[in-house]
Amino acid sequence: MSPRAAHRAAVTIVVVATSISVLAVLLILAAWRNDHTIESDMGTATAEVLSAGSLRSAVSFVTPDGITHNPVLGVLYPTKLTAGQRIDVEYARSEPDLVRVAGRDARVAIVPAGSVIVVTWLITLPTLLILRRKSPTRSS
Template identity: 40%
Template structure:
């Protein structure tokens, strides 16, 4: 019973990671579509770069300066102070990406997450099936059957 529940937990967690991997690519496709539906182009300056996001500032076609709070899409190989051409959505200037980069850059990170999750899930599945402690707990969790003697 315990092994079965643990395997169900592994399946649920693995399914969540698979959905996250699909979502990573799906969100990138949707963002690219939103930008290409209302395209704008500007020269941006990288103002901050950390492990979570790369921040840029740029001036749109109306002369308004923007600093998207969620950062820049596809920011690899950029440094603070660097100037880079960006494409943004004129309907939502906070949605901005490096010019020439697209959703396909999200495929490798998504596949990496999927691969690591598959390896961990397979390892846990094997461990649950081969662990003597889990088998012992399963044995202990079985209801005790009483036999009645006929007189």
């Protein structure tokens, strides 16, 4: 591999790793923003879990005005839910489709996002070292 190609590959790898890290941090910030929105105008309800997954769980709940809500994006922080389960949820009264499992907040997102960042760089750094070793040095 030529020095120029090795440099391009290294730059590309660093850009991809940095992008993944930035996206993980943005995920945490977005979760914090959603929590802030919910907490600034909070309503509570009991919801039924319609479907459960590790990344998305669908719920249905009724607000005090009698309207049934089934948020399109599901409930925030959906881990360890099962279909048919009844759970307490907290939602933004001004935006009832923004709903989270009661008692959970953005802290739930820190470990997974942090893990993504750590694994990304645990792969990136050795890859960069390998590229550096395989790249011939430029002679002056």
